[in-house]
Amino acid sequence: MPGSSRLIPAPITPSGEDRESERAWGFEDSGFVVKDGVVRFESKRYPGAGYDLPAFAPFVKTAVGVAFDPSDRHEPRPIDLPGTTPGTGLCERLALALSAERVSTDARLRLRRGHGHHLEEIFHLLYGQLGRVPDVVVWPETDDEVAAVVALAREHGAVVIPYGGGTCVSMALTCPEAAAGPVISLDLGRMNRVLWIDPVTRTACIEAGAVGRHLEQSLREHGFTLGHEPDSVEFSTLGGWIATSASGMKKNRYGNIEEVVLDVTVVSPDGVVEHPVSVPRASHGLDVRRLIFGSEGMLGVITRAVVKIHRLPEVTRYGSLVFPDWARGLAFLTELSEWQALPASVRLVDNLQFRFGQACKPPSGGVVRWLQKAYLTRYLGIDLEQMAAATLVYEGDADEQRELEQRVVRAARRHGGVSGGAAAGQAGYGLTFGIAYIRDFLLPYWTIGDSFETAAPWGRVDAIIAAVKAAVGAAHTELGLAGHPFVTARVSQIYQTGACVYFYIGFHYKGCPDPVAAFRKLEHAARQAILDAGGALSHHHGIGKIRAPYLSQIKSEAALRWAERVKGALDPADVFAVGNQRPGARLAE
């Protein structure tokens, strides 16, 4: 604990009411539905919900080239509950070490902890069967209890897989089929408190199982914010962010997770790895804690972290900008990337994604819409089929942010950009959370798709996007799929030397014998195109199992050997044999 005398204990009490869907992304009380033949987004928690979305169905036709027919459903199978083989005495000993209530072999609990939210996993949940899932779930509450679970696992030849929010999209939670012993899912859900807040130094110590929305709420009650907002912030946890090297939408202001975290505590087979004192920056020799970022459960259990927190911003302002085309929007972003300070969030969507967003919003009044359109098209000469749109979020000191906004708008003008107003910016930013529900809504309507990301040097952004479009198109044709593929890109983060490019791809799968295999082929085509064009294998989703086959393309042989040696040295008994990041894994065909 730091030396400040004004530490505030701030326990989080997780609310029991926010039930998540069992076979889809998100809260059970929210989602897209078809009512009287029209698509609606129903929710009490998201703004802009509860309206008919008449543009949605036509957009699906535009996107995948096949009409959306609400009466033609691919009905999911009943849920398939898995068996368990925890082995002799393991559960009993776990119950002794923790308590009987914090050890469970309940099938639904085990099933949930056996998957993340990759398309393939959800498809199998609906229409097939997941592979192996954990045999037992435990909820330790202290480092000692975590260590006890690790020790028992070692003794019983079991595998421990730490579990946070279950939102990963890299299949990092998939259990290794080949594991000889039982699989223990170590759920951090009971280690979710804000342990202390130091208001002078502006740091907090938070347990790794704290869910983003809870910990943010708890900090806000004390006048602080973490500001880390990955798209999954409603469900994902601090520990998961660290394990996957997460990125937040407002990283320009608050940093990505490696910049947010000052210190991390890991219960490893060697004991508790931690630094007793957290300092703003250090040159302390080999910093093994840095290995934990991106470790995906392979080295130990992250139990808590000391993080930077910020006083609640004086202002939060939104903005939006409309550019005549993608090229000019991208040139604007490239100019911003040379600045010292940026809006907390800067995103740029391509034309198709802009129209996708419009289709997900309730139509504004007829006259307003006509006026907006007329202003853009007639007065400014912007082609609605060519334009690109940026959303911006400003957070911080009022003077600082006002000046920043003025500079941003002046810069946008130099690239032909015009302001689209704060409301459009706020709606565009908030849309992220709603859009996350669409994939699983569309699956039973014969439409399959998913998102993935890369990081691209500025000099390669356009080449990468073009290559992905071409590769996905070619794969779609080769497979003889119906309609055309949906491929759209946005820049979701900018850096001094490049950008995170986020893609959606999808297609109509009726008539396709193996939609998952077809999707995998398209995703592989896109991935390989990205790597060939100089992009990252992942910006923030991680490697897990899905991207492991590509590792040998982005790391030298010696770098891969180093990773193996480190894993072998730090977990010699392979207790954390989750099987992620194994470059020998099979490439999708």
Place this chain on the structure above:
Amino acid sequence: MPGSSRLIPAPITPSGEDRESERAWGFEDSGFVVKDGVVRFESKRYPGAGYDLPAFAPFVKTAVGVAFDPSDRHEPRPIDLPGTTPGTGLCERLALALSAERVSTDARLRLRRGHGHHLEEIFHLLYGQLGRVPDVVVWPETDDEVAAVVALAREHGAVVIPYGGGTCVSMALTCPEAAAGPVISLDLGRMNRVLWIDPVTRTACIEAGAVGRHLEQSLREHGFTLGHEPDSVEFSTLGGWIATSASGMKKNRYGNIEEVVLDVTVVSPDGVVEHPVSVPRASHGLDVRRLIFGSEGMLGVITRAVVKIHRLPEVTRYGSLVFPDWARGLAFLTELSEWQALPASVRLVDNLQFRFGQACKPPSGGVVRWLQKAYLTRYLGIDLEQMAAATLVYEGDADEQRELEQRVVRAARRHGGVSGGAAAGQAGYGLTFGIAYIRDFLLPYWTIGDSFETAAPWGRVDAIIAAVKAAVGAAHTELGLAGHPFVTARVSQIYQTGACVYFYIGFHYKGCPDPVAAFRKLEHAARQAILDAGGALSHHHGIGKIRAPYLSQIKSEAALRWAERVKGALDPADVFAVGNQRPGARLAE
């Protein structure tokens, strides 16, 4: 190489004329001297040199409590050249692998590569004898040649110590006395080119042996800057910065070294560890390259890095601020630390250090000085014996920096600060390079001292400074040293959660039987006081051998075991047995 088509090859030709002093910091042509009984700073390369400094000698009296007597010198001994025992056949085989001209057993070359610039090393160079120094020096030019040296070392049971600029102050270059085999100093001096510049993505690939002043000059010729300016930038190298986790004075604009470097190439016993494609940010699993930061020669040879570069700033502006006292200056810094954008450099010196700086500058004209003084003291009511001073550097876009400067000055006013003008800021910033010569100038005048740093959480800054003063004072008294100790602090970097605090300590050592042991005792007292009060063991100097005994106070046992396991796994034959970061090393008494 990134995909940009506009790569500019930009070789650095090291100039042969800039000779460094053999037994002191800095260039041979620059330094403090006594002429006609008055101290002067002589140099053709630094602004403000070539004047009498009449205030210097009186300041030494103020600082250490004993008058400075230019006629009373402790004359250094003649230089003591070391022998060599490279063992049978090693040099011959090295000469075959490289070339005869790039392998040397010259005593002066070996001596220079056997030390950094810690006070203890320089004192021994002047008055005693260094311990073991390398047996042979090699200058490889390619990764293959580095690998050949490593392979030969392995075969001959030799130790390889990579050598960059030789500026380290942690005794990281000290040879292990106990090594059974010969010690090879692997000098990166011939791997010092800018290999390419990508002007679109704004990255460059630079060899690790490139010296700061050379690589900066080379980038400037192409319109770019790295912006990384550690105090040692004139002599230290890119590879050294990475190996020690260096910090630059303008880090608020350009980042510390871990933020500057996108990718690093290491020739290890396992082969060449690298990532073929550099991306702005990635979630690529276990990132073993991150272990290289702070590795201090223990894991391999850093041969090059891909770094972020910046277009030369539109403006560079200096500023200075005068605060009535340290507390108000520190409150100002704490306020700044919450901002999104900061001046490239923000530093705050305490009253003693301010006067130290004044004593190192030629006096300005009498009337000007009287007016300045009168303005501060009579008009503003500032006590010259209490005030603290800040220097600021602004670099970047003209609009952005002008607005930032205005906000900074407004904030300073809220804390009772007034502008001291740009000239004072520029002089204060530049003083860093001149001050570095003082320690070795004073040694023969019976005055011993050195600098060291820590990083402190905001809530601990004042407690740490007070604890250091008390501890050094107590140790000085206990040792019965003459006069009083010199202890002064500045904040040289600010972070969101704290600051780098840089100390100078010193004392008059005439009559002291073992000045090095006495200094060590004072430094230990200060170091332990810092750790007890919640500060870092090092902000940017590193661990090496000097700080290794304290490691067990800042890392848990399991964290130390992890570091050992990693070292053992990645260098199993212990080719890089430089002996740094061994927590078992003896604490100073």
